[in-house]
Amino acid sequence: MCDRDVNWFGWYRLFIHGQSAQMPNTCIDEYKCGTHAPLWLNGEHPKVEDGVVTRGVCGHWNNNCCYYNSTPIRVKACPGNYYVYEFVRPFMCAVAYCADVGNINTIYTTITPETNSSEPCGGNLTDWRGVLLSPRYPNNYPNNAQCTWTIHSTGNTTVSLIFTDVDLETCCDYIKVYDGPSTLHPFLGEIQEYRNQSFRSSSNDLTVLFYSDHSVTHRGFHANWVFIESCGGYMTDWMGDLSSPWYPNNYPDNSYCTWTIHSTGNMTVSLNFTDVVLETCCDYIKVYDGPSTHHHLLGEIREYRNQSFRSSSNDLTVLFYSDSSVTRRGFHANWVFVVPQPECGGHLYGSGLFSSPNYPNYYHDNAYCVWYLSAEQGQRIFLTFADVQ
Ligand SMILES: [Ca+2]
Numbered sequence: 322m323c324d325r326d327v328n329w330f331g332w333y334r335l336f337i338h339g340q341s342a343q344m345p346n347t348c349i350d351e352y353k354c355g356t357h358a359p360l361w362l363n364g365e366h367p368k369v370e371d372g373v374v375t376r377g378v379c380g381h382w383n384n385n386c387c388y389y390n391s392t393p394i395r396v397k398a399c400p401g402n403y404y405v406y407e408f409v410r411p412f413m414c415a416v417a418y419c420a421d422v423g424n425i426n427t428i429y430t431t432i433t434p435e436t437n438s439s440e441p442c443g444g445n446l447t448d449w450r451g452v453l454l455s456p457r458y459p460n461n462y463p464n465n466a467q468c469t470w471t472i473h474s475t476g477n478t479t480v481s482l483i484f485t486d487v488d489l490e491t492c493c494d495y496i497k498v499y500d501g502p503s504t505l506h507p508f509l510g511e512i513q514e515y516r517n518q519s520f521r522s523s524s525n526d527l528t529v530l531f532y533s534d535h536s537v538t539h540r541g542f543h544a545n546w547v548f549i550e551s552c553g554g555y556m557t558d559w560m561g562d563l564s565s566p567w568y569p570n571n572y573p574d575n576s577y578c579t580w581t582i583h584s585t586g587n588m589t590v591s592l593n594f595t596d597v598v599l600e601t602c603c604d605y606i607k608v609y610d611g612p613s614t615h616h617h618l619l620g621e622i623r624e625y626r627n628q629s630f631r632s633s634s635n636d637l638t639v640l641f642y643s644d645s646s647v648t649r650r651g652f653h654a655n656w657v658f659v660v661p662q663p664e665c666g667g668h669l670y671g672s673g674l675f676s677s678p679n680y681p682n683y684y685h686d687n688a689y690c691v692w693y694l695s696a697e698q699g700q701r702i703f704l705t706f707a708d709v710q
């Protein structure tokens with residue numbers, strides 16, 4: 322048997338011929354359990370009050386009980402005198418998880434869950450804003466829940482989802498969020514406790530999965546969603562302008578726009594703000610020196626002060642954020658690709674010529690050059706301007 326090829330997901334309970342069984346926690350002979358190197362639990366089973374514990378898993382091979390140190394697993398004792406195991410994929414093929422035939426538990430009782438999983442939940446949501454709740458919120462959610470909601474926006478909008486309360490059994494129940502119309506789309510994150518999480522779809526759909534296992538329930542979760550105007554982009558023109566959504570009218574709430582301006586060759590990006598009116602407490606613009614918001618922050622803007630920025634290489638990224646209330650006119654900015662400025666100024670000694678940058682071609686904008694001229698003691702310096710234009 323080869324447990325590497327099983328698509329393990331979640332928690333498992335062992336049965337042998339319908340009888341509840343547990344993993345052995347002592348060494349098992351090689352070639353037992355229908356495999357080459359049987360996997361056994363390297364540690365005691367927990368008690369119910371221990372909650373979820375993590376235990377090592379050993380594979381017996383080559384006369385060594387723990388020749389293979391497989392990935393540790395989580396184990397939980399359940400009311401009713403049985404255990405569940407969160408099996409994961411072992412790293413190699415010739416191993417398999419063992420159930421202990423010598424320790425078949427004939428006195429277990431399965432506690433009937435207080436509810437079953439047939440309670441309806443999940444669905445398709447198309448309102449432009451709304452509230453997403455776990456079943457029965459704010460009362461405890463049921464056991465064995467598996468709910469999938471897909472929030473579908475239309476047109477040029479995306480979905481923003483903000484969690485305002487999360488209270489789950491953190492070992493075993495969870496929320497997962499996906500960027501698309503199903504759980505097969507890119508995974509955005511998993512939530513087991515409240516940390517002010519928010520998510521945003523990259524296009525029209527966001528999918529939320531809520532899962533609860535067979536025991537222990539909590540209050541659940543509360544989240545708000547809203548459709549937001551999609552905005553931002555990837556700009557490659559050598560010059561252009563940027564503005565907040567709907568500029569010069571007020572921008573919408575809950576905006577989150579990123580623009581990356583990409584130049585080529587040895588060009589850099591110069592960006593000048595020409596208008597900025599924001600709710601200064603709560604909405605902002607950030608400028609980053611690189612192709613994403615993970616790069617170096619050049620500055621944050623909340624009001625107009627004639628700000629300008631220059632990338633150090635090809636890319637400059639602009640983020641615009643607005644919170645959930647109060648909007649203003651927004652911002653407008655121009656960019657242009659520029660050749661990095663040559664060095665200018667310096668210390669000069671003795672005699673010679675010097676000129677403005679690029680002379681006899683045009684000097685560049687924003688030049689600021691200082692030359693220090695010095696001569697030997699007792700000598701004077703004659704400075705003649707041969708050409709000034
Ligand atoms: Ca639970």
Ligand SMILES: [Ca+2]
Pocket residue numbers: 600603604643644645646647648
């Ligand atoms: Ca605001």
